[in-house]
Amino acid sequence: xxxxxxxAHLHDVHEAHHEHEMSFWQKYIFSTDHKVIGVQYGVTAxxxxxxxxxxxxxxxxxLAYPQQPIPVVGGLLQKMLGAEMVADxxxxxxxxxxxxxxxxxxxxxxxxxxxxxxxLAIVPLAFAAFGNLIVPxxxxxxDMAFPRVNMVSYQSYFIGGAIMLASFFVPGxxxxxxxxxxxxxxxxxxxxHLFNGQTFWIIGMVFLITSSLLGAVNFIATIIQLRxxxxxxxxxxxxxxxxxVTAFLLLLAFPPLEAAAVMQLADNLVGTSFFLPSGLVVSxxxxxxxxxxxxxxxxxxxxxxxxxxxxxxxxPGMGMVAEIIANNTRKPIWGYxxxxxxxLAIGFLSFIVWAHHMYLTGMGTKISTFFQTxxxxxxxxxVIILTCLFISLWGGSIRFNTPMLFSLAFLPMFGIGGLxxxxxxxxxxxxxxxxxxxxxxxxxxxxxxxxxxxxFAGIYYWYPKVTGRFMSEFWGKVHFWLSLIFMNLIFQPMxxxxxxxxxxxxxxxxxxxxxxxxxxxxxxxxLKANVGISHAxxxxxxxxxxxxxxxxxxxxxxxxxxxxxxxxxxxxxxxxPTPPPHGNFTKPIEVHxxxxxxxxxxxxxxxxxxxxxxxxxxx
Amino acid sequence: xxxPYTVSPRPDTGLFNAKVGIWLFLASEVMLFGALFSxxxxxxxxxxxxxxxxxxxxxxxxxxxxxxxxxITMVLAWANMKMGNPGRSRLYLGITVLxxxxxLGVKSKEYYDKFVHYEVRLxxxxxMDGHIKPSPDFKINKFKAESGTIVVEAENVLKAxxxxxxxxxxxxxxxxxxxxxxxxxxEVKASDIRWISNYTPKHSPYFAIYFTLTGLxxxxxxxxxxxxxxxxxxxxxxxxxQTERYTNRLEVGGLFWHFVDLVWIFLFPVLYLL
Numbered sequence: 001x002x003x004x005x006x007x008a009h010l011h012d013v014h015e016a017h018h019e020h021e022m023s024f025w026q027k028y029i030f031s032t033d034h035k036v037i038g039v040q041y042g043v044t045a046x047x048x049x050x051x052x053x054x055x056x057x058x059x060x061x062x063l064a065y066p067q068q069p070i071p072v073v074g075g076l077l078q079k080m081l082g083a084e085m086v087a088d089x090x091x092x093x094x095x096x097x098x099x100x101x102x103x104x105x106x107x108x109x110x111x112x113x114x115x116x117x118x119x120l121a122i123v124p125l126a127f128a129a130f131g132n133l134i135v136p137x138x139x140x141x142x143d144m145a146f147p148r149v150n151m152v153s154y155q156s157y158f159i160g161g162a163i164m165l166a167s168f169f170v171p172g173x174x175x176x177x178x179x180x181x182x183x184x185x186x187x188x189x190x191x192x193h194l195f196n197g198q199t200f201w202i203i204g205m206v207f208l209i210t211s212s213l214l215g216a217v218n219f220i221a222t223i224i225q226l227r228x229x230x231x232x233x234x235x236x237x238x239x240x241x242x243x244x245v246t247a248f249l250l251l252l253a254f255p256p257l258e259a260a261a262v263m264q265l266a267d268n269l270v271g272t273s274f275f276l277p278s279g280l281v282v283s284x285x286x287x288x289x290x291x292x293x294x295x296x297x298x299x300x301x302x303x304x305x306x307x308x309x310x311x312x313x314x315x316p317g318m319g320m321v322a323e324i325i326a327n328n329t330r331k332p333i334w335g336y337x338x339x340x341x342x343x344l345a346i347g348f349l350s351f352i353v354w355a356h357h358m359y360l361t362g363m364g365t366k367i368s369t370f371f372q373t374x375x376x377x378x379x380x381x382x383v384i385i386l387t388c389l390f391i392s393l394w395g396g397s398i399r400f401n402t403p404m405l406f407s408l409a410f411l412p413m414f415g416i417g418g419l420x421x422x423x424x425x426x427x428x429x430x431x432x433x434x435x436x437x438x439x440x441x442x443x444x445x446x447x448x449x450x451x452x453x454x455x456f457a458g459i460y461y462w463y464p465k466v467t468g469r470f471m472s473e474f475w476g477k478v479h480f481w482l483s484l485i486f487m488n489l490i491f492q493p494m495x496x497x498x499x500x501x502x503x504x505x506x507x508x509x510x511x512x513x514x515x516x517x518x519x520x521x522x523x524x525x526x527l528k529a530n531v532g533i534s535h536a537x538x539x540x541x542x543x544x545x546x547x548x549x550x551x552x553x554x555x556x557x558x559x560x561x562x563x564x565x566x567x568x569x570x571x572x573x574x575x576x577p578t579p580p581p582h583g584n585f586t587k588p589i590e591v592h593x594x595x596x597x598x599x600x601x602x603x604x605x606x607x608x609x610x611x612x613x614x615x616x617x618x619x
Numbered sequence: 620x621x622x623p624y625t626v627s628p629r630p631d632t633g634l635f636n637a638k639v640g641i642w643l644f645l646a647s648e649v650m651l652f653g654a655l656f657s658x659x660x661x662x663x664x665x666x667x668x669x670x671x672x673x674x675x676x677x678x679x680x681x682x683x684x685x686x687x688x689x690x691i692t693m694v695l696a697w698a699n700m701k702m703g704n705p706g707r708s709r710l711y712l713g714i715t716v717l718x719x720x721x722x723l724g725v726k727s728k729e730y731y732d733k734f735v736h737y738e739v740r741l742x743x744x745x746x747m748d749g750h751i752k753p754s755p756d757f758k759i760n761k762f763k764a765e766s767g768t769i770v771v772e773a774e775n776v777l778k779a780x781x782x783x784x785x786x787x788x789x790x791x792x793x794x795x796x797x798x799x800x801x802x803x804x805x806e807v808k809a810s811d812i813r814w815i816s817n818y819t820p821k822h823s824p825y826f827a828i829y830f831t832l833t834g835l836x837x838x839x840x841x842x843x844x845x846x847x848x849x850x851x852x853x854x855x856x857x858x859x860x861q862t863e864r865y866t867n868r869l870e871v872g873g874l875f876w877h878f879v880d881l882v883w884i885f886l887f888p889v890l891y892l893l
Contacts (some may be wrong), residue, residue, distance in 0.1 A: 294662060
């Protein structure tokens with residue numbers, strides 16, 4: 001007893017000095033603090049975002065100038081990936097210029113661009129980084145419900161990312177069957193290597209799925225259990241609602257992909273035929289498998305995740321935009337309840353629309369009709385959300401700061417992305433548009449100038465809370481206007497290319513189509529557009545430099561915040577010290593009102609924090 | 620800093636954190652196994668013939684009984700903690716883990732029986748299944764026997780159309796046209812063999828989904844045993860000092876164990892009986 005009480009005493013002493021005693025590793029690498037984990041997620045995901053974009057910039061070279069060596073990085077690329085993947089261009093005088101991208105490498109880059117952007121960049125940034133940083137603060141919690149699970153979740157994500165990156169260097173190169181990894185293509189693409197890029201892809205995915213599942217459980221439990229006293233469901237900021245629904249989507253949609261991944265792994269390594277039909281012949285030789293499997297099964301399982309995943313990508317962005325719009329119009333969000341019910345409706349409906357990705361598989365007209373109907377229905381709550389956000393602007397005296405500019409741009413950009421999805425949701429028009437550049441333009445409008453703009457808005461908006469300094473407004477605006485212009489220059493022409501019938505997965509950007517012009521019959525301008533689009537893509541890359549420099553320089557040199565609540569916001573994350581300490585709140589917090597009490601008549605200030613005491617009403 | 624509701628329930632939800640967590644985790648598990656069951660349905664509906672009677676029903680029934688028993692002892696372990704009998708709780712928890720061992724032991728035996736069982740399809744259309752006598756000649760590469768002669772201790776021998784599987788033939792042929800001998804020894808030349816495979820996942824979608832479903836389930840049993848085994852040791856320490864917290868742990872671990880049991884309750888009829 002004596003010894004144990006002594007130990008307990010020592011333990012208490014240790015606790016008291018906890019903050020000082022933590023080593024670098026405990027504090028920044030193996031931290032269980034939700035804010036540190038949020039920053040870890042954020043920085044890692046931003047790096048993956050840049051990496052995924054770099055892959056695309058190289059692919060855009062191949063599309064604009066097929067079979068020409070990639071300038072600047074061509075030689076380096078050949079050194080890293082080998083001459084098999086990156087060939088030499090032999091000039092007339094015999095000189096060799098390295099850097100010609102092979103079709104295999106183009107396919108690998110395409111598959112990995114999609115995988116990295118969706119699973120390693122946007123979801124971790126929108127859901128995990130912002131969720132970790134903001135959600136516990138906004139609900140008035142001390143931390144996440146399961147801090148150690150939270151840490152493991154980030155580590156699992158990190159390992160998954162490392163495996164994905166390593167896959168570029170395994171013999172045969174990275175996965176090259178699209179980010180959807182359709183079977184049997186994915187199983188048959190590289191049979192000469194057992195542990196090929198596809199196998200790495202699957203194992204990497206298993207880690208990423210595990211990470212998302214742990215995160216989802218943690219977020220839902222946190223939001224249910226750790227809301228501060230008085231924080232009722234209808235007082236939750238809309239961002240928390242969006243994250244709550246997103247977490248449910250991840251929780252319930254990812255496991256089927258995990259099952260599918262296990263089955264595809266078995267197909268690749270053990271020789272099963274889950275997704276391999278009978279009588280498969282490749283290059284004239286029968287494939288030695290039992291057959292009897294179903295390629296459609298993979299597509300069903302993949303899109304059962306894949307479609308909810310689309311809403312995982314967009315809902316957190318919508319939540320951030322709602323917060324920023326309310327804050328910068330200085331008035332409550334219009335239709336808070338409609339927003340909440342719409343986001344719940346989207347959550348439910350997103351589970352029964354998946355097969356609208358599969359109209360061309362021959363699964364039958366009755367099934368197509370069902371999914372076409374549900375697809376049209378799910379557009380209703382999406383439109384309600386967008387409409388509410390638009391109406392919220394009405395009559396506000398808007399502050400046009402950088403976060404607000406990005407949020408305002410989000411609305412029409414997401415609108416374009418959403419509306420151009422309708423022709424894809426109808427199966428008769430999808431027959432023509434399926435797998436063309438139209439599809440690329442459509443979903444990039446949703447995710448790139450849509451979600452990514454919302455993420456930029458969130459970064460500019462919450463940066464002062466995390467660092468105690470603002471990012472530069474001037475360079476923020478430069479970043480915004482250039483990004484807006486180049487985003488549109490990239491994706492608008494793709495609608496035209498797609499409607500003209502340009503297929504999306506061609507390693508030469510449709511150069512082979514040009515030969516059969518009489519058959520396909522599209523104008524040379526459609527192919528020429530590739531050159532313009534590529535230049536816009538590279539300029540978009542240049543336009544990110546102000547952001548990257550601004551992001552790092554502002555940590556030390558940015559303008560200091562004068563108060564803990566520099567934007568004059570109502571939600572709880574601004575009612576803590578800056579940056580918030582371990583445990584978040586210096587005194588117990590109690591919530592007395594809804595999240596958007598801006599410009600309440602009779603109040604002295606034009607914002608009333610959620611935790612301001614009741615008596616304020618009478619003042 | 621202390622996170623609230625780790626031990627005592629939050630008043631308005633009536634739950635402690637880990638209980639919310641485990642239910643959410645189980646929801647994702649339902650989707651995981653649900654996807655595999657759906658795959659089973661899709662594969663079976665799409666198959667030309669689905670094998671029957673390849674699994675041993677009495678053994679499966681025994682394993683079902685073992686798992687149900689373990690679920691009962693799991694509840695008793697938790698209830699005894701609640702009633703203040705940590706010693707008995709420890710006993711019941713021990714029995715639960717032992718039941719897990721028994722289940723996995725039986726399952727391994729079942730797996731082994733399948734691994735040494737072969738289906739052989741000959742060029743002339745004869746299909747047979749059974750054990751193969753050990754021989755230095757005997758090597759399979761991609762459904763082909765390499766060289767020499769093998770001896771099949773055949774259990775079933777059927778005259779089918781060339782290329783047809785045992786399941787196809789059984790499905791098509793009337794019962795009287797099937798031979799059924801105890802152990803008829805057949806000598807088969809490797810060159811006569813069109814296709815040969817033991818009952819492993821690569822044999823057919825049936826065994827692929829059987830091994831995936833039961834393998835994943837067995838992994839869950841194994842994981843549950845590790846956690847419950849850890850709790851068994853904790854009974855003497857945390858179980859005596861922080862009784863409420865320990866009881867909560869048993870409840871959460873028990874919920875997982877019951878779920879794993881429930882999955883088997885679906886697996887058994889689907890794989891063994893239908």
